[in-house]
Amino acid sequence: xxxxxxxxxxxxxxxxxxxxxxxxxxxxxxxxxxxxxxxxxxxxxxxxxxxxxxxxxxxxxxxxxxxxxxxxxxxxxxxxxxxxxxxxxxxxxxxxxxxxxxxxxxxxxxxxxxxxxxxxxxxxxxxxxxxxxxxxxxxxxxxxxxxxxxxxxxxxxxxxxxxxxxxxxxxxxxxxxxxxxxxxxxxxxxxxxxxx
Amino acid sequence: xxxxxxxxxxxxxxxxxxxxxxxxxxxxxxxxxxxxxxxxxxxxxxxxxxxxxxxxxxxxxxxxxxxxxxxxxxxxxxxxxxxxxxxxxxxxxxxxxxxxxxxxxxxxxxxxxxxxxxxxxxxxxxxxxxxxxxxxxxxxxxxxxxxxxxxxxxxxxxxxxxxxxxxxxxxxxxxxxxxxxxxxxxxxxxxxxxxx
DNA sequence: TTTTTACCATACGCTGGCGTATTGACAAAG
DNA sequence: CTTTGTCAATACGCCAGCGTATGGTAAAAA
Numbered sequence: 001x002x003x004x005x006x007x008x009x010x011x012x013x014x015x016x017x018x019x020x021x022x023x024x025x026x027x028x029x030x031x032x033x034x035x036x037x038x039x040x041x042x043x044x045x046x047x048x049x050x051x052x053x054x055x056x057x058x059x060x061x062x063x064x065x066x067x068x069x070x071x072x073x074x075x076x077x078x079x080x081x082x083x084x085x086x087x088x089x090x091x092x093x094x095x096x097x098x099x100x101x102x103x104x105x106x107x108x109x110x111x112x113x114x115x116x117x118x119x120x121x122x123x124x125x126x127x128x129x130x131x132x133x134x135x136x137x138x139x140x141x142x143x144x145x146x147x148x149x150x151x152x153x154x155x156x157x158x159x160x161x162x163x164x165x166x167x168x169x170x171x172x173x174x175x176x177x178x179x180x181x182x183x184x185x186x187x188x189x190x191x192x193x194x195x196x
Numbered sequence: 197x198x199x200x201x202x203x204x205x206x207x208x209x210x211x212x213x214x215x216x217x218x219x220x221x222x223x224x225x226x227x228x229x230x231x232x233x234x235x236x237x238x239x240x241x242x243x244x245x246x247x248x249x250x251x252x253x254x255x256x257x258x259x260x261x262x263x264x265x266x267x268x269x270x271x272x273x274x275x276x277x278x279x280x281x282x283x284x285x286x287x288x289x290x291x292x293x294x295x296x297x298x299x300x301x302x303x304x305x306x307x308x309x310x311x312x313x314x315x316x317x318x319x320x321x322x323x324x325x326x327x328x329x330x331x332x333x334x335x336x337x338x339x340x341x342x343x344x345x346x347x348x349x350x351x352x353x354x355x356x357x358x359x360x361x362x363x364x365x366x367x368x369x370x371x372x373x374x375x376x377x378x379x380x381x382x383x384x385x386x387x388x389x390x391x392x
Numbered sequence: 393t394t395t396t397t398a399c400c401a402t403a404c405g406c407t408g409g410c411g412t413a414t415t416g417a418c419a420a421a422g
Numbered sequence: 423c424t425t426t427g428t429c430a431a432t433a434c435g436c437c438a439g440c441g442t443a444t445g446g447t448a449a450a451a452a
Contacts, residue, residue, distance in 0.1 A: 012305060017408095017409065017410090018411090019410080027429095028432075029409095029410085030413095030431050031430040033412080034428080034429060039410070105358070106301075106304070106305070108354070108357060108358045109208060117358050118359050122359060143362075143364070144364075144371070144372050147352070147362065148352075148376060148379065151350075151351025151352040151354075151355055152344060152351055153347075154350065155346065155348055156344075156347040156351075158301065158304070158347075159317070159343060161304060162301070162313050166317070166318065179340040179341075179344070183379060183380075184379075214441090215439055216438095216439085223400070223401085224400070224402080225439095226400060226401050226402070226403090226443095226444095227400045228400095229441075231399090234440095235440070393452095396449105396451070396452080397448105397449090397450080398449085398450095399446105399447085400445105400446085400447085401444100401445085401446075402443100402444085402445080403444085403445100404441105404442080404443080404444100405442085405443105406442105409436105409438095410437085412435085413435105414432085414433085414434100415432080416431075416432095417428100417430080417431100418427105418428085418429090418430105419429105420426085421424100421427095422424080422425070
Protein backbone atom coordinates (compact mmCIF):
# COMPACT_ATOMS: atom_id res chain seq x y z
CA UNK A 1 0.00 0.00 0.00
CA UNK A 2 1.11 3.38 -1.01
CA UNK A 3 -1.09 5.26 1.44
CA UNK A 4 1.09 4.23 4.34
CA UNK A 5 3.66 6.65 3.06
CA UNK A 6 1.44 9.67 3.36
CA UNK A 7 0.07 8.49 6.69
CA UNK A 8 3.60 8.32 8.01
CA UNK A 9 4.30 11.79 6.72
CA UNK A 10 1.16 13.23 8.25
CA UNK A 11 0.72 11.46 11.52
CA UNK A 12 4.07 9.96 12.33
CA UNK A 13 4.84 6.33 12.81
CA UNK A 14 1.87 5.71 15.03
CA UNK A 15 -0.41 6.69 12.20
CA UNK A 16 0.82 3.87 10.04
CA UNK A 17 -1.54 1.47 11.77
CA UNK A 18 -3.64 -1.12 10.11
CA UNK A 19 -7.15 -0.30 11.21
CA UNK A 20 -6.97 3.47 10.72
CA UNK A 21 -5.31 2.96 7.37
CA UNK A 22 -7.92 0.48 6.30
CA UNK A 23 -10.67 2.90 7.25
CA UNK A 24 -8.94 5.63 5.35
CA UNK A 25 -8.92 3.49 2.26
CA UNK A 26 -12.53 2.51 2.64
CA UNK A 27 -11.75 -1.12 3.23
CA UNK A 28 -11.59 -3.30 6.30
CA UNK A 29 -8.53 -4.73 7.91
CA UNK A 30 -9.64 -8.18 6.88
CA UNK A 31 -8.36 -7.38 3.44
CA UNK A 32 -5.24 -5.72 4.74
CA UNK A 33 -3.83 -8.90 6.14
CA UNK A 34 -3.93 -10.43 2.74
CA UNK A 35 -1.43 -7.88 1.40
CA UNK A 36 0.84 -7.75 4.41
CA UNK A 37 1.83 -10.24 7.00
CA UNK A 38 1.99 -7.81 9.85
CA UNK A 39 1.98 -4.24 10.88
CA UNK A 40 5.71 -4.71 11.11
CA UNK A 41 5.80 -5.84 7.50
CA UNK A 42 4.00 -2.72 6.37
CA UNK A 43 6.31 -0.53 8.36
CA UNK A 44 9.35 -2.28 7.04
CA UNK A 45 8.20 -1.96 3.47
CA UNK A 46 7.58 1.74 3.93
CA UNK A 47 10.93 2.31 5.56
CA UNK A 48 12.93 0.26 3.13
CA UNK A 49 11.37 2.08 0.27
CA UNK A 50 12.30 5.36 1.88
CA UNK A 51 15.83 4.17 2.37
CA UNK A 52 16.10 3.12 -1.23
CA UNK A 53 14.77 6.40 -2.57
CA UNK A 54 16.95 8.45 -0.28
CA UNK A 55 20.15 6.76 -1.25
CA UNK A 56 19.37 6.43 -4.93
CA UNK A 57 18.47 10.07 -5.26
CA UNK A 58 21.72 11.11 -3.73
CA UNK A 59 23.72 8.80 -5.92
CA UNK A 60 22.18 10.06 -9.12
CA UNK A 61 23.01 13.58 -8.05
CA UNK A 62 26.64 12.73 -7.62
CA UNK A 63 26.90 11.18 -11.06
CA UNK A 64 25.84 14.30 -12.85
CA UNK A 65 28.08 16.90 -11.26
CA UNK A 66 31.81 16.73 -11.08
CA UNK A 67 32.82 19.71 -9.01
CA UNK A 68 32.40 18.68 -5.37
CA UNK A 69 31.77 22.23 -4.29
CA UNK A 70 28.99 22.49 -6.80
CA UNK A 71 27.59 19.21 -5.54
CA UNK A 72 27.46 20.54 -2.02
CA UNK A 73 25.76 23.73 -3.05
CA UNK A 74 23.22 21.88 -5.11
CA UNK A 75 22.53 19.48 -2.32
CA UNK A 76 22.11 22.34 0.08
CA UNK A 77 19.70 24.16 -2.15
CA UNK A 78 17.71 21.05 -2.65
CA UNK A 79 17.53 20.05 0.96
CA UNK A 80 17.24 23.46 2.53
CA UNK A 81 15.39 24.54 -0.49
CA UNK A 82 12.51 26.94 -0.71
CA UNK A 83 10.98 26.88 2.72
CA UNK A 84 10.70 23.14 3.29
CA UNK A 85 7.46 23.03 5.19
CA UNK A 86 5.48 25.66 3.42
CA UNK A 87 4.43 23.00 1.03
CA UNK A 88 2.56 25.26 -1.29
CA UNK A 89 4.50 24.16 -4.29
CA UNK A 90 3.12 20.94 -5.70
CA UNK A 91 1.06 20.31 -2.63
CA UNK A 92 2.79 17.10 -1.79
CA UNK A 93 6.26 17.01 -3.23
CA UNK A 94 8.94 18.58 -1.14
CA UNK A 95 6.59 19.02 1.75
CA UNK A 96 5.73 15.38 2.14
CA UNK A 97 9.31 14.31 1.73
CA UNK A 98 10.45 16.43 4.63
CA UNK A 99 7.50 15.48 6.76
CA UNK A 100 8.34 11.86 6.22
CA UNK A 101 11.91 12.51 7.16
CA UNK A 102 10.80 14.13 10.38
CA UNK A 103 8.47 11.28 11.18
CA UNK A 104 11.25 8.75 10.77
CA UNK A 105 13.58 10.80 12.85
CA UNK A 106 10.96 11.16 15.56
CA UNK A 107 10.61 7.42 15.71
CA UNK A 108 14.31 6.77 15.91
CA UNK A 109 13.89 4.77 19.09
CA UNK A 110 11.69 2.24 17.40
CA UNK A 111 13.56 -1.02 16.87
CA UNK A 112 12.34 -1.24 13.30
CA UNK A 113 13.28 2.31 12.49
CA UNK A 114 16.64 2.53 14.16
CA UNK A 115 18.72 0.45 11.75
CA UNK A 116 17.18 2.03 8.67
CA UNK A 117 17.73 5.53 9.92
CA UNK A 118 21.24 4.60 10.94
CA UNK A 119 22.08 3.41 7.46
CA UNK A 120 20.60 6.46 5.79
CA UNK A 121 22.58 8.78 8.02
CA UNK A 122 25.73 6.79 7.37
CA UNK A 123 25.14 7.11 3.70
CA UNK A 124 24.55 10.81 3.77
CA UNK A 125 27.39 11.67 6.07
CA UNK A 126 29.60 9.41 4.00
CA UNK A 127 28.63 11.27 0.88
CA UNK A 128 29.26 14.64 2.44
CA UNK A 129 32.57 13.46 3.80
CA UNK A 130 33.57 12.35 0.36
CA UNK A 131 32.79 15.74 -1.10
CA UNK A 132 34.91 17.48 1.47
CA UNK A 133 37.72 15.04 0.92
CA UNK A 134 37.66 15.86 -2.77
CA UNK A 135 37.96 19.47 -1.78
CA UNK A 136 41.27 18.60 -0.17
CA UNK A 137 40.37 18.38 3.47
CA UNK A 138 41.99 15.89 5.77
CA UNK A 139 40.03 12.82 6.72
CA UNK A 140 39.31 14.21 10.14
CA UNK A 141 38.36 17.67 8.95
CA UNK A 142 36.13 16.22 6.27
CA UNK A 143 34.35 14.09 8.82
CA UNK A 144 33.84 17.05 11.10
CA UNK A 145 32.43 19.19 8.35
CA UNK A 146 30.17 16.43 7.14
CA UNK A 147 28.75 15.93 10.60
CA UNK A 148 28.17 19.61 11.11
CA UNK A 149 26.40 19.95 7.79
CA UNK A 150 24.17 17.02 8.50
CA UNK A 151 23.39 18.27 11.97
CA UNK A 152 22.55 21.70 10.61
CA UNK A 153 20.25 20.10 8.09
CA UNK A 154 18.43 17.95 10.62
CA UNK A 155 18.15 20.82 13.06
CA UNK A 156 16.92 23.28 10.48
CA UNK A 157 14.20 20.91 9.44
CA UNK A 158 12.99 20.69 13.02
CA UNK A 159 13.21 24.42 13.41
CA UNK A 160 10.87 24.79 10.51
CA UNK A 161 8.38 22.53 12.13
CA UNK A 162 8.68 23.45 15.79
CA UNK A 163 9.25 27.18 15.62
CA UNK A 164 8.40 28.28 12.10
CA UNK A 165 7.75 31.84 13.13
CA UNK A 166 11.43 32.30 13.94
CA UNK A 167 12.61 31.39 10.48
CA UNK A 168 12.64 34.19 7.96
CA UNK A 169 10.22 33.90 5.08
CA UNK A 170 10.28 34.82 1.46
CA UNK A 171 13.43 36.56 0.35
CA UNK A 172 14.64 36.67 3.91
CA UNK A 173 14.84 32.93 3.75
CA UNK A 174 16.96 33.13 0.65
CA UNK A 175 19.45 35.22 2.56
CA UNK A 176 19.38 32.74 5.40
CA UNK A 177 20.09 29.87 3.06
CA UNK A 178 22.95 31.83 1.60
CA UNK A 179 24.29 32.32 5.08
CA UNK A 180 24.09 28.61 5.71
CA UNK A 181 25.92 27.72 2.56
CA UNK A 182 28.60 30.33 2.97
CA UNK A 183 29.50 29.19 6.44
CA UNK A 184 29.29 25.50 5.71
CA UNK A 185 30.72 25.27 2.22
CA UNK A 186 34.15 26.79 1.75
CA UNK A 187 34.66 28.74 -1.41
CA UNK A 188 32.27 31.62 -1.47
CA UNK A 189 34.50 33.59 0.78
CA UNK A 190 34.98 31.69 4.03
CA UNK A 191 37.03 28.63 4.96
CA UNK A 192 39.58 27.29 2.54
CA UNK A 193 41.93 26.61 5.42
CA UNK A 194 44.09 23.53 5.83
CA UNK A 195 44.25 21.10 2.95
CA UNK A 196 46.07 21.73 -0.31
CA UNK B 197 5.49 12.53 40.84
CA UNK B 198 9.11 12.87 39.99
CA UNK B 199 9.45 9.52 38.28
CA UNK B 200 7.62 10.80 35.24
CA UNK B 201 10.69 12.77 34.38
CA UNK B 202 12.95 9.77 34.10
CA UNK B 203 10.28 7.80 32.31
CA UNK B 204 10.07 10.55 29.72
CA UNK B 205 13.82 10.54 29.34
CA UNK B 206 14.00 6.79 28.93
CA UNK B 207 10.95 5.84 26.99
CA UNK B 208 9.74 8.99 25.36
CA UNK B 209 6.40 10.61 25.81
CA UNK B 210 4.48 7.40 25.46
CA UNK B 211 6.26 6.03 28.50
CA UNK B 212 4.81 8.72 30.70
CA UNK B 213 1.61 6.76 31.06
CA UNK B 214 -0.32 6.22 34.22
CA UNK B 215 -0.53 2.48 34.54
CA UNK B 216 3.07 1.67 33.64
CA UNK B 217 4.28 4.42 35.90
CA UNK B 218 2.15 3.22 38.76
CA UNK B 219 3.52 -0.28 38.36
CA UNK B 220 7.02 1.06 38.29
CA UNK B 221 6.41 2.81 41.59
CA UNK B 222 4.85 -0.23 43.18
CA UNK B 223 1.46 1.39 43.53
CA UNK B 224 -1.76 1.14 41.59
CA UNK B 225 -3.30 3.72 39.38
CA UNK B 226 -6.10 4.13 41.87
CA UNK B 227 -3.72 6.19 43.93
CA UNK B 228 -2.36 8.01 40.94
CA UNK B 229 -5.62 9.75 40.22
CA UNK B 230 -5.55 11.25 43.64
CA UNK B 231 -2.35 13.17 42.85
CA UNK B 232 -3.16 14.14 39.30
CA UNK B 233 -6.34 14.91 37.52
CA UNK B 234 -5.37 13.38 34.25
CA UNK B 235 -2.62 11.94 32.22
CA UNK B 236 -2.59 15.33 30.58
CA UNK B 237 -2.05 16.97 33.94
CA UNK B 238 0.96 14.80 34.62
CA UNK B 239 2.40 15.52 31.22
CA UNK B 240 1.82 19.20 31.59
CA UNK B 241 3.48 19.29 34.97
CA UNK B 242 6.50 17.47 33.61
CA UNK B 243 6.78 19.72 30.60
CA UNK B 244 6.29 22.95 32.45
CA UNK B 245 8.93 21.98 34.90
CA UNK B 246 11.29 21.27 32.06
CA UNK B 247 10.53 24.61 30.51
CA UNK B 248 11.20 26.40 33.76
CA UNK B 249 14.48 24.66 34.35
CA UNK B 250 15.64 25.19 30.80
CA UNK B 251 15.01 28.88 30.78
CA UNK B 252 16.21 29.55 34.29
CA UNK B 253 19.47 27.74 33.73
CA UNK B 254 20.21 29.79 30.67
CA UNK B 255 19.37 33.03 32.37
CA UNK B 256 21.64 32.39 35.30
CA UNK B 257 24.44 31.67 32.88
CA UNK B 258 24.01 35.03 31.21
CA UNK B 259 24.16 36.88 34.48
CA UNK B 260 27.57 35.63 35.38
CA UNK B 261 29.53 36.26 32.21
CA UNK B 262 29.80 39.58 30.47
CA UNK B 263 31.71 38.88 27.31
CA UNK B 264 29.17 37.58 24.80
CA UNK B 265 31.76 35.57 22.97
CA UNK B 266 32.71 33.86 26.18
CA UNK B 267 29.05 33.18 26.85
CA UNK B 268 28.66 31.47 23.53
CA UNK B 269 31.72 29.33 24.03
CA UNK B 270 30.62 28.33 27.49
CA UNK B 271 27.18 27.50 26.27
CA UNK B 272 28.62 25.46 23.48
CA UNK B 273 30.88 23.52 25.79
CA UNK B 274 28.03 22.84 28.12
CA UNK B 275 25.56 21.78 25.52
CA UNK B 276 27.88 19.95 23.18
CA UNK B 277 29.88 19.00 26.17
CA UNK B 278 31.72 15.79 26.80
CA UNK B 279 29.96 13.30 24.60
CA UNK B 280 26.35 13.97 25.54
CA UNK B 281 24.96 10.49 25.41
CA UNK B 282 27.82 8.55 26.88
CA UNK B 283 26.25 9.19 30.19
CA UNK B 284 28.97 7.60 32.23
CA UNK B 285 29.65 10.69 34.25
CA UNK B 286 27.19 11.01 37.11
CA UNK B 287 24.98 8.30 35.68
CA UNK B 288 22.02 10.58 35.29
CA UNK B 289 23.08 14.17 34.96
CA UNK B 290 23.96 15.31 31.50
CA UNK B 291 22.75 12.06 30.01
CA UNK B 292 19.24 12.28 31.29
CA UNK B 293 18.95 15.95 30.45
CA UNK B 294 19.73 15.33 26.82
CA UNK B 295 17.57 12.25 26.66
CA UNK B 296 14.67 14.29 27.97
CA UNK B 297 15.34 16.94 25.41
CA UNK B 298 15.25 14.37 22.65
CA UNK B 299 12.03 12.91 23.96
CA UNK B 300 10.36 16.31 23.94
CA UNK B 301 11.62 17.04 20.50
CA UNK B 302 10.38 13.68 19.26
CA UNK B 303 6.93 14.46 20.53
CA UNK B 304 6.80 17.89 18.97
CA UNK B 305 3.60 17.04 17.18
CA UNK B 306 1.74 16.42 20.40
CA UNK B 307 -0.67 19.27 21.13
CA UNK B 308 0.50 19.44 24.72
CA UNK B 309 4.16 19.48 23.80
CA UNK B 310 4.11 21.84 20.87
CA UNK B 311 3.57 25.15 22.69
CA UNK B 312 6.11 24.34 25.39
CA UNK B 313 8.77 23.35 22.92
CA UNK B 314 7.99 26.40 20.87
CA UNK B 315 8.56 28.69 23.82
CA UNK B 316 11.79 27.01 24.80
CA UNK B 317 13.16 27.29 21.30
CA UNK B 318 12.10 30.91 21.14
CA UNK B 319 13.91 31.56 24.35
CA UNK B 320 17.10 29.87 23.29
CA UNK B 321 17.26 31.36 19.84
CA UNK B 322 16.46 34.71 21.37
CA UNK B 323 19.32 34.34 23.76
CA UNK B 324 21.73 33.35 21.02
CA UNK B 325 20.56 36.18 18.86
CA UNK B 326 21.20 38.60 21.68
CA UNK B 327 24.73 37.33 22.07
CA UNK B 328 25.47 37.84 18.40
CA UNK B 329 23.93 41.28 18.47
CA UNK B 330 26.24 42.22 21.30
CA UNK B 331 29.07 41.05 19.11
CA UNK B 332 28.05 43.70 16.63
CA UNK B 333 26.16 41.75 14.05
CA UNK B 334 23.17 43.16 12.29
CA UNK B 335 19.76 42.04 13.38
CA UNK B 336 19.41 39.82 10.37
CA UNK B 337 22.85 38.32 10.61
CA UNK B 338 22.43 37.68 14.31
CA UNK B 339 19.18 35.88 13.69
CA UNK B 340 20.75 33.76 10.99
CA UNK B 341 23.64 32.79 13.17
CA UNK B 342 21.40 32.02 16.10
CA UNK B 343 19.26 29.75 14.00
CA UNK B 344 22.23 27.94 12.58
CA UNK B 345 23.72 27.40 16.01
CA UNK B 346 20.51 26.06 17.40
CA UNK B 347 20.02 23.81 14.41
CA UNK B 348 23.53 22.46 14.76
CA UNK B 349 22.86 21.76 18.39
CA UNK B 350 19.61 19.93 17.81
CA UNK B 351 21.07 17.98 14.93
CA UNK B 352 24.21 17.00 16.78
CA UNK B 353 22.18 15.65 19.64
CA UNK B 354 20.29 13.44 17.25
CA UNK B 355 23.45 12.33 15.56
CA UNK B 356 24.70 11.14 18.88
CA UNK B 357 21.64 9.09 19.37
CA UNK B 358 20.90 7.84 15.89
CA UNK B 359 24.38 7.27 14.50
CA UNK B 360 26.76 7.36 17.44
CA UNK B 361 29.39 5.36 15.65
CA UNK B 362 29.96 8.21 13.21
CA UNK B 363 30.83 10.71 15.89
CA UNK B 364 34.43 10.75 17.03
CA UNK B 365 35.07 9.68 20.58
CA UNK B 366 37.49 10.67 23.23
CA UNK B 367 39.95 13.33 22.22
CA UNK B 368 38.67 13.13 18.68
CA UNK B 369 35.43 14.53 19.99
CA UNK B 370 37.27 17.40 21.58
CA UNK B 371 38.63 18.33 18.18
CA UNK B 372 35.18 18.06 16.70
CA UNK B 373 33.74 20.36 19.31
CA UNK B 374 36.52 22.80 18.62
CA UNK B 375 35.63 22.65 14.96
CA UNK B 376 32.01 23.41 15.78
CA UNK B 377 32.85 26.38 17.92
CA UNK B 378 35.39 27.82 15.52
CA UNK B 379 32.97 27.79 12.61
CA UNK B 380 29.96 28.98 14.58
CA UNK B 381 31.47 31.50 16.94
CA UNK B 382 33.49 34.24 15.28
CA UNK B 383 36.72 35.18 16.95
CA UNK B 384 38.96 32.17 16.93
CA UNK B 385 39.91 32.80 13.37
CA UNK B 386 36.84 32.61 11.14
CA UNK B 387 33.90 34.89 10.48
CA UNK B 388 33.99 38.50 11.59
CA UNK B 389 32.52 39.62 8.32
CA UNK B 390 29.76 42.21 7.91
CA UNK B 391 28.60 44.08 10.97
CA UNK B 392 30.96 46.52 12.58
C1' DT C 393 -13.01 8.57 71.17
C1' DT C 394 -15.12 9.80 67.23
C1' DT C 395 -14.44 12.06 62.96
C1' DT C 396 -12.21 13.92 59.32
C1' DT C 397 -8.48 13.96 55.95
C1' DA C 398 -4.93 11.91 53.15
C1' DC C 399 -3.58 8.25 50.72
C1' DC C 400 -3.91 3.74 48.57
C1' DA C 401 -6.19 -0.74 46.59
C1' DT C 402 -9.73 -3.38 44.21
C1' DA C 403 -12.67 -3.75 40.65
C1' DC C 404 -15.25 -2.30 36.82
C1' DG C 405 -16.44 -0.46 32.09
C1' DC C 406 -14.80 1.73 27.92
C1' DT C 407 -11.97 2.44 23.87
C1' DG C 408 -8.89 1.32 20.17
C1' DG C 409 -5.71 -1.29 18.05
C1' DC C 410 -3.82 -6.15 16.72
C1' DG C 411 -4.27 -10.49 14.79
C1' DT C 412 -7.18 -14.73 13.23
C1' DA C 413 -10.62 -17.40 11.44
C1' DT C 414 -14.32 -17.89 8.26
C1' DT C 415 -17.02 -16.78 4.54
C1' DG C 416 -18.17 -14.60 0.23
C1' DA C 417 -17.73 -12.59 -4.52
C1' DC C 418 -15.86 -12.65 -8.86
C1' DA C 419 -12.83 -13.49 -12.52
C1' DA C 420 -9.64 -16.36 -15.04
C1' DA C 421 -8.21 -20.91 -16.14
C1' DG C 422 -9.32 -25.67 -16.63
C1' DC D 423 -19.52 -25.26 -16.21
C1' DT D 424 -16.65 -26.03 -12.61
C1' DT D 425 -12.59 -25.14 -10.24
C1' DT D 426 -9.08 -22.37 -8.49
C1' DG D 427 -6.93 -18.21 -7.06
C1' DT D 428 -7.45 -13.33 -5.74
C1' DC D 429 -9.19 -9.95 -2.98
C1' DA D 430 -12.54 -8.23 0.28
C1' DA D 431 -16.06 -8.28 4.48
C1' DT D 432 -17.80 -9.97 8.91
C1' DA D 433 -17.02 -11.36 13.23
C1' DC D 434 -14.48 -12.90 17.00
C1' DG D 435 -11.00 -12.90 20.93
C1' DC D 436 -7.08 -10.57 22.97
C1' DC D 437 -4.52 -7.01 25.16
C1' DA D 438 -3.23 -2.53 27.17
C1' DG D 439 -4.19 1.78 28.61
C1' DC D 440 -7.60 5.41 30.45
C1' DG D 441 -10.76 6.92 33.65
C1' DT D 442 -14.33 6.08 37.59
C1' DA D 443 -16.46 4.24 41.71
C1' DT D 444 -16.06 2.45 45.83
C1' DG D 445 -14.08 0.80 49.94
C1' DG D 446 -10.30 0.55 53.25
C1' DT D 447 -6.72 2.25 56.63
C1' DA D 448 -4.18 5.01 59.51
C1' DA D 449 -2.90 9.26 61.35
C1' DA D 450 -4.22 13.73 62.78
C1' DA D 451 -7.84 16.77 64.49
C1' DA D 452 -12.01 17.44 67.05
